[in-house]
Amino acid sequence: MSSEVLIKVENVSKKFCKSFRTSLRYAVYDMLKELNVFRTSDGEKPGLRKNEFWAVDGVSFELRRGECLGIVGHNGAGKSSLLKLLNGIIKPTTGMIEMKGRVAALIELSAGFNPILTGRENIYNKGAILGLSRTEITEKFDSIVDFAEIEDFIDMPVQNYSSGMKVRLGFALSVQIKPDVLIVDEVLAVGDLGFVIKCFNKIGDILADTAVIVVSHSMPSISRVASKILLMDHGKQIFLSGDVPKGIEMYAKKFSNLESIEQGSGEFSVESLEIWSEDCQDYVSDDDICLKNEQTAKFQLRLNSNAEINESFYIGLIIRDRQQRNCLDCISGLNTSAISSQGKKISCDIEVPSLILNTGKHSITIAVVGENTGTFYCRTENVSHFNVIANAHVSNATSVVEGIWQVNNEL
Amino acid sequence: MENKDNNLSVTVYSPESRLRNPLVLMSELFKEYSQGLGLGWHLFVRNMKAMYRQTFLGYLWVLIPPVLTTLIWVFLSKSDILHVGKTSVPYPVYVLVGNLLWQAFVFGLQTPIRTIAKEKMLLTKICFPHQSLVIAGALEACFNAFIPILILMPVLLFFKIPVSVLMLYGLVSVFLLVMLGYAIGLFLTPIGLLYQDVGNGIPIVTRFWFFLTPVVYPIPSSGLAGVVAKFNPVTPFLNFSRDLMTSQAAIPSAEFVVVLIGMIVLMFISVVLYKIAMPIVIERMSS
Numbered sequence: 001m002s003s004e005v006l007i008k009v010e011n012v013s014k015k016f017c018k019s020f021r022t023s024l025r026y027a028v029y030d031m032l033k034e035l036n037v038f039r040t041s042d043g044e045k046p047g048l049r050k051n052e053f054w055a056v057d058g059v060s061f062e063l064r065r066g067e068c069l070g071i072v073g074h075n076g077a078g079k080s081s082l083l084k085l086l087n088g089i090i091k092p093t094t095g096m097i098e099m100k101g102r103v104a105a106l107i108e109l110s111a112g113f114n115p116i117l118t119g120r121e122n123i124y125n126k127g128a129i130l131g132l133s134r135t136e137i138t139e140k141f142d143s144i145v146d147f148a149e150i151e152d153f154i155d156m157p158v159q160n161y162s163s164g165m166k167v168r169l170g171f172a173l174s175v176q177i178k179p180d181v182l183i184v185d186e187v188l189a190v191g192d193l194g195f196v197i198k199c200f201n202k203i204g205d206i207l208a209d210t211a212v213i214v215v216s217h218s219m220p221s222i223s224r225v226a227s228k229i230l231l232m233d234h235g236k237q238i239f240l241s242g243d244v245p246k247g248i249e250m251y252a253k254k255f256s257n258l259e260s261i262e263q264g265s266g267e268f269s270v271e272s273l274e275i276w277s278e279d280c281q282d283y284v285s286d287d288d289i290c291l292k293n294e295q296t297a298k299f300q301l302r303l304n305s306n307a308e309i310n311e312s313f314y315i316g317l318i319i320r321d322r323q324q325r326n327c328l329d330c331i332s333g334l335n336t337s338a339i340s341s342q343g344k345k346i347s348c349d350i351e352v353p354s355l356i357l358n359t360g361k362h363s364i365t366i367a368v369v370g371e372n373t374g375t376f377y378c379r380t381e382n383v384s385h386f387n388v389i390a391n392a393h394v395s396n397a398t399s400v401v402e403g404i405w406q407v408n409n410e411l
Numbered sequence: 412m413e414n415k416d417n418n419l420s421v422t423v424y425s426p427e428s429r430l431r432n433p434l435v436l437m438s439e440l441f442k443e444y445s446q447g448l449g450l451g452w453h454l455f456v457r458n459m460k461a462m463y464r465q466t467f468l469g470y471l472w473v474l475i476p477p478v479l480t481t482l483i484w485v486f487l488s489k490s491d492i493l494h495v496g497k498t499s500v501p502y503p504v505y506v507l508v509g510n511l512l513w514q515a516f517v518f519g520l521q522t523p524i525r526t527i528a529k530e531k532m533l534l535t536k537i538c539f540p541h542q543s544l545v546i547a548g549a550l551e552a553c554f555n556a557f558i559p560i561l562i563l564m565p566v567l568l569f570f571k572i573p574v575s576v577l578m579l580y581g582l583v584s585v586f587l588l589v590m591l592g593y594a595i596g597l598f599l600t601p602i603g604l605l606y607q608d609v610g611n612g613i614p615i616v617t618r619f620w621f622f623l624t625p626v627v628y629p630i631p632s633s634g635l636a637g638v639v640a641k642f643n644p645v646t647p648f649l650n651f652s653r654d655l656m657t658s659q660a661a662i663p664s665a666e667f668v669v670v671l672i673g674m675i676v677l678m679f680i681s682v683v684l685y686k687i688a689m690p691i692v693i694e695r696m697s698s
Contacts (some may be wrong), residue, residue, distance in 0.1 A: 016694070089693060
């Protein structure tokens with residue numbers, strides 16, 4: 001990569017205070033300290049005062065033009081604080097941030113709109129706030145309105161806009177400044193599907209010429225746009241790499257709740273679920289069994305019947321991946337009638353001819369559903385887990401198949 | 412590509428205090444204020460439009476307070492409830508001009524905290540030259556101070572006050588009065604954005620201040636009131652402005668010069684304080 005580094009972050013830390021009143025006191029103290037020209041304790045990291053914590057703790061990275069960094073982490077990991085630091089809204093406690101060129105931040109898109117002024121007036125105002133001149137805005141006015149799709153409402157006060165319309169307008173304005181650095185926080189969630197797709201296309205459009213930083217909890221979005229990933233935990237930088245799938249995997253691992261959860265009404269309960277193991281040539285109840293993507297998978301399920309029910313029912317085997325995406329449902333009664341007989345116990349042999357799932361750990365949920373009432377007589381999450389190995393390194397889909405390909409070269 | 416990259420402006424965010432290097436600070440301030448000028452004007456226009464769009468009487472609201480206050484004091488004086496000493500111009504003129512000038516000072520004093528606190532959303536979400544808010548506030552204070560003066564000046568003719576070029580000088584000194592208030596207000600802004608006590612306290616303090624300033628009555632030069640008035644920074648500016656605006660020749664007093672110098676120094680301190688304090692304050696702001 002020959003393009004120049006646009007964002008350089010060196011060992012940046014930021015501390016915040018947990019108590020508001022104390023934070024106000026510290027603010028006054030900090031102001032006085034800033035005024036003290038002769039202070040010499042420079043360079044070293046200051047300690048924490050009472051009630052303080054590091055919201056961002058020693059983060060360093062570089063980003064070049066054309067690269068896109070996805071920042072992931074649980075709530076309160078310091079992502080938004082880091083974005084505020086990058087955007088220059090707050091000052092780092094230690095460390096240094098260097099940004100080159102025009103910076104656009106899609107953080108709170110409806111910020112800077114005055115509710116009782118019209119959309120037209122607000123475009124000029126917010127444009128001025130973002131650093132556009134009046135003539136620049138006039139030139140781009142039509143394309144902004146076009147992109148935001150609000151032609152009909154342009155002379156209506158912004159307070160009557162829907163939240164989606166405000167976000168559209170904000171986004172349209174922000175990307176119009178042709179940024180060198182684009183910072184995107186989880187803002188696009190408000191827009192409707194069409195607009196989200198439009199935004200992603202627009203980001204993809206300017207990506208080649210821009211250094212982009214994206215914060216999102218949506219792993220599909222991250223894996224779609226990011227070329228680098230930064231995983232944060234309690235302000236610390238846990239993982240920084242170009243291996244985006246690995247970063248997503250590490251992030252997802254933090255949430256893998258291996259406890260099984262019972263959500264049904266309890267007429268049925270799972271006694272055991274065993275998975276056929278190729279190695280042992282037997283059914284095993286192992287949480288870390290490995291299955292191959294195009295192999296036949298076999299399961300053996302035993303249910304206890306705890307109470308009589310008055311209708312026939314279906315049994316479902318629901319498979320989810322790490323990101324809790326529903327990958328596969330295997331439901332009894334799709335080609336046979338619903339199960340009506342009821343003994344003390346039910347045991348089923350289930351065979352999935354080709355698993356087609358993508359690489360990663362998967363969890364199984366077992367459900368028993370009434371045919372007519374739709375009641376969940378049993379719904380047990382995380383009954384068991386298994387790993388899948390697929391020969392696909394590039395895919396982020398829930399399933400991958402080899403397919404049957406016939407490639408012909410045409411002249 | 413390389414060429415293009417080399418021309419890019421570089422922004423550095425680092426924790427050290429800007430005060431350490433006064434020359435850099437000065438050049439930064441100069442740059443930021445010249446950058447913030449256009450935006451400041453824009454924000455000012457926006458605020459003015461928005462402020463009066465939700466009123467029925469519109470810009471009349473600028474006139475109502477000084478006219479009402481004047482009527483009250485003239486009424487008090489006419490009905491002998493209040494005995495005011497001899498004034499150099501007819502009493503209604505004295506009160507009206509005094510009120511307009513006092514209001515100019517109060518606008519200057521109150522505007523910075525009010526306008527900047529209103530922009531919490533902007534400050535906490537968008538990176539923009541914060542100095543533009545100082546400029547927008549100053550424009551707003553001047554607008555609110557000058558419009559009623561310009562509209563009500565013709566009333567003076569009714570009281571046979573001669574029109575002269577002195578009135579123009581008077582307008583310049585009204586500007587100084589606004590700036591005196593603004594320097595004090597801006598000085599209090601960072602702390603006022605942290606603690607609402609400041610915002611709550613200012614109206615109370617100004618109410619007392621009003622009575623210690625020769626707004627509606629001349630303050631006797633002897634006695635406690637005289638001593639307080641002597642150390643009241645508003646007095647020299649206000650008296651000077653009123654003399655000029657009622658076409659009386661006036662020479663700046665020694666106190667006037669002292670206050671003028673003090674005001675310039677305070678304004679400078681306030682501007683620097685605002686610059687270094689804002690990042691700390693914004694951290695504590697919620698939007």
